[in-house]
Amino acid sequence: FSRLYHLSPAASKKRATELLEQFSLTDAAKRPIKTYSGGMRRRLDLAASLIVKPKILFLDEPTTGLDPRGRIEMWEVIQGLVKDGTTLLLTTQYLEEADQLADEIAVIDHGKVIARGTSDQLKKEVGGERLEIVAEAKDLKQVAEIVGKVSGGKVLVEEGSRQVSAPVTTGSRALIEAVRSLDDLGIHPLDIALKRPSLDDVFIALTGHVAEENKPEEGEVKSRRGRRK
Template identity: 65%
Template sequence: MPGAIYAEGLVKTFGDVRALDGVDLDVPEGTVLGLLGPNGAGKTTAVRCLTTLLRPDSGKAVVAGLDVLKQPDAVRRSIGLSGQFAAVDEYLTGRENLQMVGQLYQMRARQAKARAVELLEQFHLTDAADRPAKTYSGGMRRRLDLAAALVVSPPVMFMDEPTTGLDPRNRQQLWEVIQQLVSGGTTLLLTTQYLEEADHLAHDIAVVDHGKVIAQGTSDELKARTGGERVEVVVHEREHIRTAAEVLGGFGKGDTTVEEHTRKLTVPVTGGAKLLAEVIRELDSRGIEIDDIALRRPTLDDVFLSLTGHVAEEKTEGADEQGNKKTTRKDSRKETVK
């Protein structure tokens, strides 16, 4: 039986750009799916298709038991959507924004007012309830936007990069709100560029690149695909690199990666801190002086690099999901010692 959010073979093109290239998703009721990927990967296009804002060229989509293509009006009444940018009326107060949304959903005036009070309290906006939204900080606007998406208590919620641009404090507050929603039974599809956000919130993560789901699993499963834990060593002398690579190769569970210009060597391992102590002893016994050594877990860039061949921060000219000029990632070039 399909989950609360289900997609099969979704395809969407914009001119020559294939923004979605056969996307399959299945989100069980009451869970969170984190849609993870770099800018231009297809995350926002997937959300727009699933929320009836875009019609896919082909494929099937079912949300809250409703066919997205055949029952778009019913789908809209059953979902909440918080986009990348806060969609609030800056000249209305926070309270007025929420009441207006209730009225658009044909709630009675008294019911809309009561729901606004409830949401303002839940999202810690009561003190600013009667101030124009244009006076709100970025974090406050995001919370108001999310509150507006929840006026009718939808069973399914879509959030498109809800914490992008927020400071750590506001991001943490929004995470807490999202966790409250899910604990109350809401099904959530969350797009994000941040592995740590998906790690914190999602039951399952789908990695999207070039319009395709290229990997799916829990955060730990995805990290394991990048090699799990790894030891990073920076040697003091460049001439010790090869010897250090031999040492690390004896402890590693995969190839040793060498960055000559930084004298850094990296190898995937298992064994944690105990293994790190053994590596240090062996390097010392071989007379290799080190500037730094650390045991690390995969980061967002590690996952992207392992699954897509490029990292998130390095940019080059390309096209976004709708064919507009933008920046994308460059391939990373590192030497691998086998």
């Protein structure tokens, strides 16, 4: 592969050795590629693209099909590249991945950029924190009333998951007030939390549908990592 870039045999060998070590592939260097795991093949593909140390690198769905461990390993590789000064343009259907890796995110739906900004900026567009309470089915009505008083916003009741939620603007104060009200009524929630919107919430709010990993034309997230100037 290095010959395409007119590297000398000595330079090619040196660079290959460096990349195999960088991507933890040294022990597998003499094995047939067909014996590599999916994660190893992805790392090898990325290593090959770094033969000439590009300043800008495009990665299209680099972790698709990897198991959780392989995905985390690839994230570490990507973060290392950025730390070393490479600017990356990454396309992904995994919104958690964009949240973890990107300095800047562009949300694309049906071929159009519909939003752009940092993860925090996009989450703020959707709204602030949400108070979420999971309770026994018999308590849902009273819990919804409490959440409505604390929130002042639209209350969402999901009977299947027995969850009541609503947006709040007072943060932990709303949580404390809800806990006190529940205690006054003798209601013991199964779970109670104050949560910020996720990028999944952002995507749904912006597009009206979830990100479908098997249908990239339906919605896509592009993210960029690199040195700040």
